[in-house]
């Protein structure tokens with residue numbers, strides 16, 4: 424671990440996010456702690472991405488209070504965020520993966536050695552010298568995961584990491600997430616894919632109209648969610 428202090432719990436108290444005067448999220452109160460994979464589900468535009476971005480600190484909070492167990496700077500160094508469409512730097516696969524370590528002051532040789540280990544773990548071992556920009560969509564997602572995990576983050580946020588990927592690529596990415604979780608990384612991710620939520624989630628956060636309507640153990644949520652909106656969502660009905 425880059426950071427010896429446990430950055431969790433993350434506590435949100437009545438946070439809201441507004442953009443251009445429009446209320447988008449909240450008020451949300453929750454505590455992120457423990458282990459495992461939390462999966463954020465909900466209809467389009469309900470606020471899943473905004474919730475993840477606000478937790479990570481990418482979106483400014485308009486009101487309320489957010490606190491990690493440590494200072495924001497310490498917490499920031501021990502977490503990663505994977506975007507739905509990850510940005511590839513115009514460098515090799517190896518140097519893309521090494522980049523977060525170089526940013527944290529690791530010398531280039533050690534960073535590249537660590538990058539090669541991670542490239543192999545995500546199945547890009549034979550591609551380390553290729554230009555990252557020419558990778559396929561699935562390969563880019565795997566690179567993004569390696570780049571996020573190379574710093575051994577305590578918390579990993581992912582926004583729809585398997586959107587637009589086929590079953591095989593999705594399976595590989597899910598295996599990497601399971602392994603990261605087993606290594607002690609706390610995972611928080613959004614998905615549209617309820618099958619994926621069932622496969623991965625220890626805990627489900629159901630978001631609707633900018634509110635976190637339910638936070639339940641996955642088995643409880645899928646057996647019978649508490650709200651009518653979540654029941655409709657699980658049933659494939661329109662959620663109004």
Ligand SMILES: Nc1ncnc2c1ncn2[C@@H]1O[C@H](COP(=O)(O)OP(=O)(O)OP(=O)(O)O)[C@@H](O)[C@H]1O
Nearest residue numbers: 442443445447465466467468469470471472473474
């Ligand atoms: N920068 C912004 N300015 C204005 N509105 C925004 C901005 N970002 C998001 N929104 C709006 O906030 C709402 C929530 O968006 P968000 O992307 O968090 O939802 P989501 O649940 O992730 O959606 P999807 O499932 O479609 O990816 C949407 O109505 C969106 O249009």
